[in-house]
Amino acid sequence: MAPLLRLYNTLSRAKEPFAPIDPGNVRMYACGPTVYDAAHIGNARPIIVFDLLFRLLRRLYGEARVTYVRNVTDVDDKINARAAERGISIRTLTDETLAAFHRDLRALGVLMPEDVNRPGGRAVFIEPRATDHIREMVEMAERLVAAGHAYVAEDHVLFDVPSMPEYGTLSKRPLDEMEAGARVDVAPYKRSALDFVLWKPSKPGEPAWPSPCGIAAPGRPGWHIECSAMSWKHLGETFDIHAGGIDLVFPHHENEVAQSRCCFGTPVMAHVWLHNGFLQVEGEKMSKSLGNFVTLREVLADWPGEVVRLAMLRTHYRQPIDWTLRGLEEAGRTLERWYAAVGDAAPAADLPGPVREALLDDLNTPAALSELHRLDDPAALKAGAGALGFLQTTRSAREQAAVAASGLDVAAVERLIAERGAARSAKNWAESDRLRDALAALGVTVKDNKDGTTTWTATP
16 A cells, blocks of 8 residues: 555645545646747746656556656647747747757656656656647537537637536636636627637638537637646546646636536546646746746756756745745755765665655655755665655766766876875875865866765866
8 A cells, every 4th residue: 555645635725645546547637838938947847846746656656557647738829929920830839849848857857758658568658739639629629519518609619607507616716706807808709708718710820620519610729628638538537636837727727627527527627636836036926027037948057957956846836936046056055965975875775754754745845855954874865865856867977977068188187186195195285285276277176085085076
């Protein structure tokens, strides 16, 4: 039996024991990127957090018994506008943007499908693209119309919100508040201001597919139906966990619940809904108008991905996070201490108990990190940090990579190190200091260890 994992469920607004529908196939869906522009640092937060949950579930239930779906939205108004602005095809834009996003994720130490899917085996990590699931979206729209939960109006298919009395259960917003927000963009063909689009006609030059329900004009899906269709295709009508940013609770996730439940006649779409908190930069909301809009690529140009990951996980995923330079610097120093402490030690077979207990308590990463700081056994530290996605390489491998990137003459560095060692043995401290300075000028940091040995690293 797996240890007891407790997760905060947005649906119930409470921390609950996690009990999968089928322990032999734990199923999780997370809303992924809309691929039209470079990801910003806020986009990285859910990716890192739910990568950690995926790792933990695999540890608890078995690597072949957890299915993770993280979608890609590649049909959207913003995509159409950006492709037109750049004068390139939509597919060129989405492919290019997704490839760049993948490079950033690999730098962050995020597991990717190719890391976990085995040749000839069942895929346990799926990254579906919306445009590959149009058939499922059309089928859902037609089912909803046939069931009386959607209707056709002016070549649109719209979900009939009043047909679902439980609409609003996830977001727990008062009906009048939702109606007030919806009336900002009321279309004359809507029966209710809250009704939302499942399918709409395409304008000239936009992506288009044959429409559902006998509509003659070609069209394209609304945003909300995409995730419902992809989760249905790969996880079934009901599954264990649906995850995403707190900004998606309403209207996106609320509308997903409505579509899926009414289409399949199920009491829930997902049993557990997880949402990560907002991100601000140096105490202010991130905004292009404030000049503090930071892309993930910009951050990774200055900081190793492992540092970015640690800086992100120092705050509990449900809490707002203040993204600061100081936080990155502290994360960098912590990782250097950990790498120095573990050296090339192999990880322990078992996860340290206090670290495991912290993660089982709704992914309490601040507590888990505090427990890591208390560990003095290199093997235990390697295992505990590894569970969070850190210390994935040996120190020697990192040093070799740094040396390769620096272009240092290793033989020359080793000669200077040997000369400095001889000077120290002769207690010629002035010569020893001179040689240390000469090494520093080359971009080399020297460390004299307690056991009498000296190690060196290429300074980034």
